[in-house]
Structure formats: C-alpha cells, structure tokens
Amino acid sequence: MNEVLRRLLFLPDQASTFARDVDRLHYFVIITTFIMSTAVGLTAIFFFVRYRRRSETQTTPHIEPALWMEALFVGTPLIFFTLWFFLGFREFVRQQTPPSDSMDVYVMGKKWMWKFAYPDGPNSINVLRVPAGRNVRLLMTSRDVIHSFYVPEFRIKQDVLPGRYTQTWFNATMPGRYQILCAEYCGAGHSIMRGEVIVLKPQEYENWLAFQHRGLVATQDAQPTALDFAPPLGNMVDQGRRIAAEQGCLKCHTTDGTRHIGPTWLDLYLRRERLNDGSIVVADEAYLTESMMDPALKVVEGFQPVMPSFQGKLAGPEVAALVEYIKSLQSDAVRIGPSEGPAYAPIRGR
C-alpha cells in the first residue's frame, strides 16, 4: 500500500526514518483532498443536471441554510484541518529537535557548492558521507546568500543562512547515494548547486574515517579552508589560527581568497595594497600590526572602516602569532591534501 501510493504520487525513496512517518500523513491529506474536490465537483454537476433551467421566467424559492448546516460547514473542515495540524506538528517538532546522541557535521553553503567538515575528521566538498542508522546533526551556515539544504529521499530541508547557524538532522536507513539540492534561489548557479550524500554501512564508514585520519590535522576551525589540509607550519601559526577564530577576525576576513567584509588574508603578506586615499602600502609586519591597533588609519580601497580596534585586547605574543598566521597564508603553500578524496562519478542527472 505504501509502495503503491508512493509511486503513484511520484515520491522518491524513503531513505530516512523521518520519510516513512511523514509520507503516511501525506497520503492521508492528499487522499482527503482528492475526495473533497471530486465531491464538490460531482455535487455541482449533479445540481446542474437536477436543477437545469426550464424556462426563462422560472422563479426559485428563497432558501437559507439551517443552523446545523452552517455548523457542519464550519465543523467538518475544522476537525480535519486541526487533526492534520496536530499530527503534522508532532512530527515537525521531532524533526526540529536533533537527538542528543547525534554525530555532528558542519555544513557551509556558498555560491555554488557545499562544504562539509567533521569535528574529528576530514573536510569535503559536495560529498557528505554518513553511516546508516546513526543520527546525524547538520550545523549549517552560509558564506554569502541564503541557500537551502534539501535531500528529497530524506524528506528534509533547512535554509542555510549567512551570519547564523541553523540545524537539521536525519537518520539514514538505506545505504546508497542521494542527491543534495539547493532549494533557496541563490543566483545563476542555483540549479547546479548540487551535492551528494553517501550513506555507508557503519563498518565501511569507520574504515573510511580511519583512512582519512592518517596524515591530517585533527582539529579544524569553524571555517575550514583549503589551508587546513596543509601540514602544520609551526607552533605560532597554529596559535594565530586559534586566536583569529576566537577574536572573531574570521567573521570579516577570509583565508581562502574570497572577498568579504574585510580584505582576505590569503597572500596578504607583502601584498601592495591601494588605500582609499589612493596611496599604496606594502603589507609588511608593521602594517599588519598597525591595522589591528588602529584600523581606521589606513583603509584599503573599496572597504568600509568598520573594523574595531584590538588595542589592549591582544597581548604582544598574540599579535605576533596572528602576523605569523597571516604570513603563512600563501596560496603557493597550499597543498590540496588527500582528503579531496577520490573523484566520484557524477550521479545521474548532474
């Protein structure tokens, strides 16, 4: 019965625990909708046949509905609609509340790709691997505009917003590959902002994870970049990276070359920057330090003087660590590590 209705309604496979439950309500609601619209249509046709106009001067009686009839008109839909609401909302709350034993994966959407980062594992682009039968919570944010993470087979969707985290969760029941689609319009690449969830058998997943761990930095910051795959370059750099995340530098500066609220840090060291008064400075250690202490003094052309001063907030060694970190951010130092993983055959329809 489930299978027949599912196919009749063109619903995709039910590959998560949520999918089965939500489809049951779907059938109930849609079948009732069909019955009601057909019933209304048939009644109208019946009335037409039964009460055809017989002459052009025909008169009709004045009829007002009885009170019980009005009550019926209000009551019937009200009962159905509230019933659906309660059935649906129970499921909705369940879907909004990730179980506490979930494993977390960080998701970042940006024009037009998905990046995934495991707290204790590798990063990946457009491919999310999860074990079957485990609760997986996705903590999602966007780098630019609003996107929406949608996996039809799981029946889950959640908007991914810039400047804040949203979450969703699922428990995949069937190993296999499922398409991730972006469901919130985000520009020219919106329709090809696709990814893939690969649901692995639990043991396969463990094997894969163990393989990925070898030779990789174990810790990842909240905004993984290609740089995280580079081997550690020394202690100060690691400190600087941590401080940059803690102090919120990375809210405005990127480390992967994309333009954000502030200039990117990638290749910043010794870059010749044009300021908004037209002059040129070379971004050496002194300039970098000055920019942290008195940011409004020299503003790079095309940016707003919005950066707060860190005077008194950063100790000397911390400033040094930050400078070292920035110096380490050279694009030619970035080695795309093994966690890019094997290339996957595109899934159908890509």
Add this chain to the structure above:
Amino acid sequence: MRLSEDDSHALAGAPAAPTYLEDGTTVMSWLNTRDHKRVGVMFLVSVILFFFLGGLFALLIRFKLLQPGPFFLDALGYNRMFTLHGVVMIFLFLIPSIPSAFGNFVLPLMLGARDVAFPRLNLFSYYLYLAGAVLAILAMIQGGADTGWTFYTPYSSTTATQVLPVLLGVFILGFSSILTGLNFIVTVHTLRAPGLSWMRLPLFVWGIYGTSIIQVLATPVIGITVLIVAVERVGGFGLFDPARGGDPVLFQHMFWFYSHPAVYIMVLPGMGVISETVAAFSRKNPFGYKAIAMSSLGIAFVGFFTWGHHMFVAGQSTFNAGAFGILSMFVGVFTAIKVFNWVGTMYRGAISFKTPFAYICGFLYFIVFGGMTGVALATTSLDIHWHDTYFVVAHFHFIMVGASVMAFLAALHYWFPKMFGRMYPEGWGLVAASLIILGFNATFIPQFLLGNFGMPRRYYQYPEHFQALNVASTAGATLLGFGFLIILIYMTIALRYGQRSEANPWGSKGFEWLTASPPPTHNFDEIPTITQMPHDYRTHEPPGVIRVA
C-alpha cells in the same frame, strides 16, 4: 453628495443621457476622465495587456524547461525571465485585475452611486499604476533584475542586476493599490443608495470591501520593505544583509506580512465574482449570504496572522511555526465555508450553463484543490519536503490562475454586455473555457507531482529524471495559451461586431443591472431605492430597469 446634485441639474435639461462610451470619444476625453466606468475600462485593457505579456514570459520559461540542460536561454536569462513573469503577473495583473477593473466599473453601480467617492483620486491611481508598471517593465527588460518576485535578501541587496528601479516600480504600484482600496472603502461607507443596508450589500461588494481593507493596511508594509532594500543597496546600511550586521530573516517576515494578505487581495475579489455569478446563473438567492459576507472579513482579518507559513524551514522558531501553522488552518476554514455555500446556492436553483457557469465549475474545483493543498502545505511536517519545490508553484497557481483567473474570466463574460452593450459568441466562449480548464490541469498537475518528486523551483537546469513531467507541463501550458488567445480574438471582434445585447441579458437581479447597459455617464437618472436583497428570484419580473434613451 455635491457631485450628484450638480449632475442631476445637468441631466434635467438633456433629453437623453448618452452612454458613458458615447460621452466624448476623443482620446483626451478618456485620458482625463473622472468616470469610474472609464477608469475601470482603462484598467481592464491594461491588465489584459500585461496578462498576455506575463503569459508570453511564462511560455518562454516552459519552453526552456523542455530540456534539462542549458537550452534556449542562459542561466541569467532564465532567472530574469521568471522574475519578469512573477512581477508582471502579481503586481501588474493579479493585484489590480478584478478590483481595479471590474471593481471600478460595477461597484458604484451595485451601490446605486453615481461615481466612487473620489473620482479624481481614482484617475490618479490609474496613472500611478501606469507609471509603476512602465518603470518596472523597462527596468526589467533593460537591466534585468534576477531576484524572483520575492526579492529575498541578501541576494537582492547584493546582486549586480538592476533591482532598484524594479523596487521603485513596486513601490509606486503599491500606492495605486492603496488609493484604490481607500476609495472603495469610503465609497461603500458613504455612497450607498437609500435602502441599501450593509446586510443587503451585494456579495461582490463585500469581497471588494474586504480586499480594500487588506490593501490599505498591508501595502504600506511592502512599501517600507522595498524601500529598506533600496536604501541598503544605495547607502550600504545593514538592515537585512548580515554582512553589514542585518537580519535576512527579518526581510522575509516583512515581505510575507504583506504578501500573504496580498494573496487574498488576489483571490477575495474573485470569490466575490463567484458569489454574484453563481447566484445569477443558478437564479437563486445566495445560500448563506451572511456566512459568505462575514467569511470575507474573517479572511481579511486572520490572513494577517499566517505569514509565517512561508518560513517553516527558514530559521524561525519551532513555536512560531506551530502558531502560524494552526492560524493558517483557520483561514482554510473560512474558504471552505464559502465553497459549501456556493454549491448550496445551486440547490433548487434554475441553472443555465453559459460560459461564466463553466468558469464557476472550474473555479470550484480549483479552489478546493488549491486551498486544500495550501492546508497541506501549512501542515508543518509536510512542508519540509514541499517547501520551495514545484508543489508550492502548483499550489499557488491553482489558486491564482485556477481560481482568480477563472473568476476574472467569469466576470469578463458576465459583465461584458454590461460594459459594452454587446454579447460575446457563446459557442466560442464554451470552447475556450473547456480548453483553458483542460490545459490548466495538464500544466499544473504534473507540477504537483514534480514537487513530490523533489524538483525545487527556480531551476534553470534539472536532473534528468524530472524531464517527462516537465514536458507534460509545457504541453499543457501551450493548450492553456491557445485558450486565452481564442478569448482575446473573439472578445476583440465582439467589441465591434458582437450582437447587441439587452439591458439585462441574463435576467440577473444583481443591482448593477438596475441601469442601462452600457450605463449612462452618471449611471442612474434617478438613484434607485433598494427594497430587497440582491439576487431575489422569487418573482421573475426583471428588477425595474431604467432605460435610458
């Protein structure tokens, strides 16, 4: 009323008042008119024009979607196309369609008034509409906004396309909408004929009255919202753009605070038309007059508190989702009440199956299916899968095309003799109606299935397994297009060569038929005194027709 006194003096000397069409035939006499009927006709012509323009864009979109990969348009071209389609259909066609065109024409007639309360403002509203429309269209064709009609931030505040003039166009159009609404509210309050108490108002008037309240209360919010987006784009202030410290979800709240009520701006007038026509063609008093009238007000009121159902997965709290979910259910109940009463009106009537009646049947089926899929979408857990897929697209097209456009066509055919004194060809009317109802189903039922299947909306390219349903939908859209074209052709011919109609060819007892067709400039030689409910068919005498000339 000052106006009516002047006019009766003027009329007293004239042997026979000319119809409003003959009273001045120069272009200036139209462009400078204060006559609500002429303003109505000008709106009618304009909205029909924009309807075909928007329809053309729709066909181009559907043509592209025949192929899953790049084809015919590039991605940016496609994105501009659906923005054009959405903006034109919503802001230039649907919102002004029934209220500004038919509302302007028949509302004062139904009230037994000589004009609307502020005739000059009425004309001004038309010019605002024209200015906004021209601005928005030129901007979109020239610079090409690619945001969709929803203008979601931060996309709309950061995209490189020309969003500003389009926003300005929407802003100006909003004023036109507010002024028309205000005019109707004052007209209904002050210009009712003697004996026309509130509980005798024609149901179309109730529908327009509810609509006008929404227009006046909600439209300022969209004005403010687009203005903030504009300021953000120009001045760099961060209200919606998180990169500048703003909140993108705030935009959605403000946008839907207008746009959910606005969907009722689009459908309530249609519901009013159906209430009139179903009574006229069943020759029966409206079943449950009070329930229909009051549910219009109910919708206008509760409709303001359901906007969050567009944001179940947008990052609002679970509690909000629940509150908006249950409130949406109540709006559904008001619509259901109306449906039952329309069907009830047919009971023991004397039904004549003319073209408007075909559209009534289509309307009933579409509004039940469209309304109940709306309820399904408001069922929070189901919406997670459906949100922003073709299921939503199909849902609102069922309501906005299936219901509102059917009502528009019913109104066009029903009031055509009233407006122009001629008949449309009945045979062709039925052919076009069948084609449209068939084509509509063929277009949008596949889209429901596409949504179930998981195809998101606004997709330039799509995975191949969606192709079959997309082709089916495009085929349906072609049929639909032909249907509308047939109407355009026969209506244009009928305008000149149609058979002359009697003053009241339907034998309708709606109050607008109390005067001649087409009516004289000042509607009534003598303001009628209303002594009964509209659509009282206990006797067959025509409602005292005042023949002019």
